[in-house]
Every structure is written in C-alpha cells, then in structure tokens.
Amino acid sequence: MSCLRVLIGLCLAWAAMSAQALTAPQARAIASGDTDDRIAALNAAAAAGDPGLAKFVQALLDDAVKVTPANVLVVEGDKAVDAATGAPAALPGDAEDVVNNNRMRGALQAAFASLRLLAPEREVRAAAIAELGRQSLEEAQLPLIEKALAAESDAALKAKLGLMRAGLLVSSSDPAKRLDAARELGDSGESAVKALLAERLAPGAEPDDAVRGALIQSLDRVSSRLAWGERLGVVFTGVSLGSILLLVALGLAITYGLMGVINMAHGELMMIGAYATYVVQNLFRAYAPGAFDYYLWAAVPASFLASALVGAVMERGVIRWLYGRPLETLLATWGISLVLMQSVRSLFGAQNVPVENPAWLSGGVAAASNLTLPFNRIAIVAFAFLVLGGVALLIAKTRLGLFVRGVTQNRRMAACMGVNTARIDTYAFSLGAGIAGLAGCALSQVGNVGPDLGQGYIVDSFMVVVLGGVGQLAGTVLAALGLGVLNKLLEGLAGAVLAKIMVLVFIVVFIQKRPQGLFAMKGRSAEA
Secondary structure, eight states, X not given: OHHHHHHHHHHHHHHHHHHHOOOHXXXXXXXXSOHHHHHHHHHHHHHHTOTTXXXXXXXXXXXXXEEOSSOEEEEETTEEEETTTOOEEOXXXXXXXXXXXXXXXXXXXXXXXXXXXXXSSHHHHHHHHHHHHTSOOOGGGHHHHHHHHHHOOOHHHHHHXXXXXXXXXXXXXXXXXXXXXXXXXXXXXXXXXXXXXXHHTSTTTOOOHHHHHHHHHHHHHHHHHHHHXXXXXXXXXXXXXXXXXXXXXXXXXXXXXXXXXXXXXXXXXXXXXXXXXXXXXXXXXXXXXXXXXXXXXXXXXXXXXXXXXXXXXXXXXXXXXXXXXXXXXXXXXXXXXXXXXXXXXXXXXXXXXXXXXXXXXXXXXXXXXXXXXEHHHHHHHHHHHHHHHHHHHHHHHSHHHHHHHHHHHOHHHHHHTTOOHHHHHHHHHHHHHXXXXXHHHHHTTTSOBOTTGGGGTHHHHHHHHHHHOTTOHHHHHHHHHHHHHHHHHHHHHHOHHHHHHHHHHHHHHHHHHOTTOSSOOOTHHHHO
C-alpha cells in the first residue's frame, strides 16, 4: 500500500511538472538580459507552445516578476512562487524588478496573443489574430504565425494569418520570400497593408526591381479595394442621412403637402418625440432594468402619441383659425416652436440629455476592411421605409385616408357629403406631428438629444417636400434619398458648408425650371 502511495505521488508530481513545462533557464532568459535576447527567448518558448508560458507572460505584463541570483519569482500579493516550478519561494530583499521597455512590452503582448492562436474556440483565435494585427510584429515571430497557420481550420482566419505571415516576410532578407509576400499582400483590403506596401516602396527600402514591381502592383490592387470601400461608405452615409430626412419630411408631406400649413414648429415636434424616448428609457432603467434592451418598443408608440397630442392641441388652439393664411400660419408656428423649446429647457435643462442604444443596436456589420455599417443606422433606414409603407397604406387604403384626401382636395364637397372637416383636419395634423415624433425617436439613437434638435432638419425637410412635389409621397422618397446622397458626395469634394450651399443652389435652380417638383399633381388636384 505504501509503495502504491509513493507511485501515485510520483505520477502527480510528474503531471505538475509537465503542465508547468517552462524551465528555469527559459524564465531567466525571458526576464533578464538584452532586449533582443529576451525577445528571441520569448519567441522560442512561444513557438514551442510551453503551457506555463502564458501565465508567466501575463505576470511580466503586470510587472509582477522579480529576479534573484538564484531564480525568477512571480509575485502574487505578499507571496512569491518560482516561475519555472510553481513552488512557493521566499522573496529576498535583494530581488530586482523586471523592467520592460516599449519594444519588450509589445513582444510580450504579441506572444500572449499568439499563445491563444491554437485555442479550440474560434472566438478566442479571432480575438488573438485581431490583437496580433495591432502589434508591430518582427520576423523572429514568424514561427508562431506559421504554426498557427498550419493548424487553423477556419478559412477566414486562415486567410488573415496568411496575410500576417506575408507582412512579416515582405521585409525578409531573402528576395524570393519578399517577392512571394509582395504578391500575396495584393489580395488584402486592409489599410494597414496599404501603409506597409507604401513603406516598402519608400526610396532605398527595396533594392530588388522585381520585388519593387510586385509591390507597386499589389499597392494598386489594395488601393482599389479600399477606394471601393470608401465609395460604398459615402453612399451608405448618404442613404442614412436620406432616411432621416425622409422620416422628418413625411410629417411635412401631410401638414404642408396635403394641408398647406407651413409648420415652423415641425422640428420641435420631432424634438418632443426624442425627449419622449429619453423619458421611456429612464423609466425602463429605473423600474425594469432587466428589460432595458426592449425600451425602444415602448418608446416608438410613446414618441408618436406625445407629438401627436401636442400637434392636436396646436391645430385645435391656433392653426384651425389660420387655414388659407400662410404668412400668419408661419409666424404663429414659429412662435409655438419658441414656446416648445423653452418648455423643454425648463423641464429637462438646456444641456443635451443622454439616450443609450439598446445592446442589439450597438456594433455594426463589417462590409469591408474600411467600412463598417452601424446597426443603429441600418435600423433607421429600415424604420424609415416601414413608416413610409404605413403612411402610404393609411392615406391610400383606409377610411381616414379617404377623408383626408377628400378634405384636402375639396373641403366644401367633403362637408356636403357629411365629413366632419374640422375633425379630419385635427386627425391629419396630429398624424403629421406623430410622424415627426417617430423621426425624433429614430434620431435619438444616432445623435444628441437637446432643445435645439429640430433646428438642424427643418429647412432640409422643407426642401425635400418642395423638391419632391407637394403632396407626393413618391417624390418625397426620391428627394430625401437623392439629397442625402448628393450632400455626402459634395461634402467629400468641397466640405460641409459649401456642400449645403451647393445643394441649396441646385434646388433653387431646379424649382425655377420645374416649379411643381419631381412629381406634379394630376387631375382635379392640380387644377385646384
């Protein structure tokens, strides 16, 4: 029995030593000496895949390693253990701290990431590759990359490792390796690869003409891919801006396009929708924190109802007395906008308030190496077209839509048919105000929410309605998306201020040539 116990003890001791694997000479070579020698020892240990190396590297990064003439110690609180054996050890007074300069710290971080390249979980390996991509790798670390490349089974991660390997070989002393690496780098679409190729093409950096020619060809291919990413980014940003303008202009398409009311408080109705979203967010955070990611589902109807209610009060209290008097309507709604802004300042303060995105709207889709499509922007584009479809169905297919069209086209005839025109006016104006509230709810997910939120969109939204054609939903859609994309394209060429001026000049010239907008009204509506 005693012999069996001894045998079991020996087996356990052997297992512990095998798990530690890092030897005392290796630990000392990594922890002390010249930086080049330390990095070489670190890379050799990492290439061998020593199991105990990760813990030791982490301790070095945490500045928790000390060196004595006898051994290398890892300090854990007020205790110390031997870096090689893991056995407890006394911490002598003459133990010296290990000092890591920036180059050594970068090598430690790269080695720590490389040790995770062989992890069984794909997410861990992907994170390790991303971490290595942010480090300045050296050719001495090539065995680590090649070992991971040989073991990698995922095609996407294998391609990234291959490009990483080529990035190391492009500065090799062997011209043949540099040539192969230069050609392989041409398959990349990364901005970092473009910078690397440009660096290798600097005067005197590449003496071989064949390699230099391959570098030039690869740089052209990478630049072309990046240029397409930038173009797609401009188009997506323009569509995103256009979808916001569409949401804002949809309400105006009803209040101004169908009812003829110049509502200068439309931006403030949008602001009320944004603040309603802010209030709903705070209620969820205070009373239902576990359901916080779903607060937008409650904020959407809340923002619509809040703005629609304010719109109904405006219509019943002021605007109903001003139909057919556009100048008076403009002045009255401008005054109402000032009242609404000051009311919000009194209730919530003059500073912007924070509205947090739900978790499912955070992050984005990597469409290219230099193009990420944010989830919140994608959601706003989808939401804008969803609201557009709802408004189109409401106006064209419902009884309320029939009454709205009848009253706006011929008020007296609609009244003779028994339609309560005053009530329909209130419903229509409230609908336009509620849609403005939905625009505010959407805007709260991409920008600041403050008392002046609507001021930046009211002019653009009027331009969208006028350019698209008064009362024409199809024209509103084309005008919103067209102005959004055009504005972003011009911003890249002339800057934000000149782009706004150029868009305004374009709209003025267009309206001079075609006063009815993109889509002219037809039939009796046009004659009226």
